[in-house]
Amino acid sequence: MRPENTVAELAGVPVHYDRYRSDAHGYGTRGRPVTLHCTAAFEEKLQACFEELWDVCPLGRAEVVTTAGAYVDKPGAHSKGRAFDLDGLFWSERAFVARNYPREREFYLAVEAVLRKHFGTVLNYRYNAAHRDHFHIDDLAQRGFYKSHRSRVLFLQMILTHLFETPVAVDGIFGPETSEAAREMLVRRELASPGALAGGEALDRTLGEVWFDLLGEVARAGFADATAASPPASGPDETPLALLNQVYAAIDEERVGGWEKTGREA
Structure with missing residues (x-):
């Protein structure tokens, strides 16, 4: 049933x-004003999330948020009025x-970091083709980090590769x-x-404990150049790290199709 609450x-x-x-x-434009339906509790989380986003992004409060919708009469969180597509x-x-x-990977990951501070499920560009x-x-x-959740591992691998200069395969496998x-x-960023990271269980525990601090670090790092103009549609970055990232991206694109066919817990 569609929630009566609107936003x-x-x-x-x-x-x-x-x-x-x-x-x-259409997509990529500012679109047109819309009134969405969602539960009051979910709206409260959305409001807090975007308030923090405007606070931490050097650009400040945006002029428009564009969306593909919230409540939709289909199975899943959307039908419960507890989902939003940004x-x-x-x-x-x-x-x-x-x-x-x-x-614009850095800016993208900064936005995602803020979303993850407020919501347990965030599906991004690398999750599957439907979310690109x-x-x-x-x-x-x-909320938090769980290595059994592919979407969270993907995000961790993305920040390691594109923000913190420790490239890994972005495949959702921990x-x-x-x-x-x-x-x-974790050590480099203090x-x-x-000593606190010896053994797999220690790493899992530590990631869980510092997850929200790490998200704050990601937002700060990703928004560092936020006031620069949006990147051009062409003209590849040819720094050594960027070239290495492109190699990893090419490899990972070959793997995405397999994940889309088999699926895995978010």
Whole structure:
């Protein structure tokens, strides 16, 4: 049943629907104003999330939030009024569109870090093809880090590779490569001491304990260049790290199809 509660603004910013078929209001544009339905409890989390997003992003409060919707009469969190699909954020000086992840990974991951502070389930560009053009967020799962949840491991691998200069395969598997890179990152960022990370269980426990601190670090690092103009649609970055990232991305793209066919816990 559709919730009676409605929302048309998030932390003072109008919400627009951008999935119209016209070029003027289609995906990637500012769309048109919309009133969404969701539970009051879920709206409260959305409002807190976007208030924090405006606080931590150097660009401040956006002018428009674009979405693919909230309540939808289909199985899952959307039918419960406990899900929201985020397509983009528009400021006067910059536009963020989820589909542009390959060109603005750092900014994308900073946005995702804030979303993950407030919601247990966040499905992103690397989760599967269906989520390459939006973030799906819902509150059906607990917040925090769980290595059994593929979407959370993917996010960890993405920040290791694209923010913290410890490239790993972005495959959603919490294996030896990811474990070692996570240990190195936690020590380097002074979120844990080497002695506290001995053994697999110690690493799992520590990641759980420092997860929200790590999300804050990701937001700060990812938004560091937020006031720069949106990246151009062409013109690849040819720094050594960027070239290495491109190699990993090419490998990972070959793996995504397999995950999409088999599926796995979010």
